[in-house]
Amino acid sequence: MSEDGFILGVDLDGVCGDHTEAFRRVVAAELGVPADTLGPQERWDFADWGLSEEQFFALHRRGVLDHRMFRDMPVVEGAAEALWRLNDAGVWVRLITHRLYANWGHEVAVADTVAWLDAHAIPYRDLCFLGNKPQVEADAYVDDAPHNVIELRQAGNAVIVFDQPYNRDVPGPRARDWVEVEHLVADLMVRRGLPVQTTLLDPDRPTERLHRRQAAQERTR
Ligand SMILES: [Mg+2]
Numbered sequence: 552m553s554e555d556g557f558i559l560g561v562d563l564d565g566v567c568g569d570h571t572e573a574f575r576r577v578v579a580a581e582l583g584v585p586a587d588t589l590g591p592q593e594r595w596d597f598a599d600w601g602l603s604e605e606q607f608f609a610l611h612r613r614g615v616l617d618h619r620m621f622r623d624m625p626v627v628e629g630a631a632e633a634l635w636r637l638n639d640a641g642v643w644v645r646l647i648t649h650r651l652y653a654n655w656g657h658e659v660a661v662a663d664t665v666a667w668l669d670a671h672a673i674p675y676r677d678l679c680f681l682g683n684k685p686q687v688e689a690d691a692y693v694d695d696a697p698h699n700v701i702e703l704r705q706a707g708n709a710v711i712v713f714d715q716p717y718n719r720d721v722p723g724p725r726a727r728d729w730v731e732v733e734h735l736v737a738d739l740m741v742r743r744g745l746p747v748q749t750t751l752l753d754p755d756r757p758t759e760r761l762h763r764r765q766a767a768q769e770r771t772r
Pocket of ligand 1: 563564565694695696
């Protein structure tokens with residue numbers, strides 16, 4: 552474990568952000584079909600929406616650059632609140648995203664990601680933009696992509712699978728929501744003999760803290 556404490560590597564798409572829903576809106580608009588005709592994403596490669604690999608890449612590019620899907624993506628319920636509680640319990644939150652896997656649009660991808668994190672008050676101490684390599688020296692990871700989970704585990708890492716229809720074949724530990732992520736992380740910390748600091752009771756919603764601090768900073772400027 553690092554001297555910074557327990558580092559939790561948290562993936563964005565499919566874990567903090569509802570990537571399937573954001574991409575569904577893009578595909579519906581681009582192909583001119585109602586969004587509800589595009590069912591749950593049962594497969595990682597979107598073959599169940601009838602997309603070839605080539606179509607997927609073309610639509611994804613339009614999604615990022617024209618539809619600004621990284622800025623407007625719906626947030627996964629409870630993600631920000633749970634990450635604030637974990638932060639308060641002594642966890643170092645290291646966000647990891649593979650959004651630079653394509654060699655175009657990095658400016659939009661990075662700017663929209665940061666704007667989105669601020670808008671949803673998601674706390675983090677590091678933000679890693681990666682290509683393919685899944686590992687960033689964390690004590691545990693939360694990820695939804697089957698290939699990332701498998702690769703990280705093969706390298707000896709503790710990985711919590713964030714439940715999605717396309718990863719049900721991957722063995723657990725598995726979290727169906729963010730409350731379950733919190734419990735699994737607390738278990739891992741206890742098993743490593745780490746004190747899990749009790750979250751101080753904050754009368755306000757944790758996600759509002761960041762915005763309050765920003766407002767206070769503005770006032771003192
Ligand atoms: Mg993901």
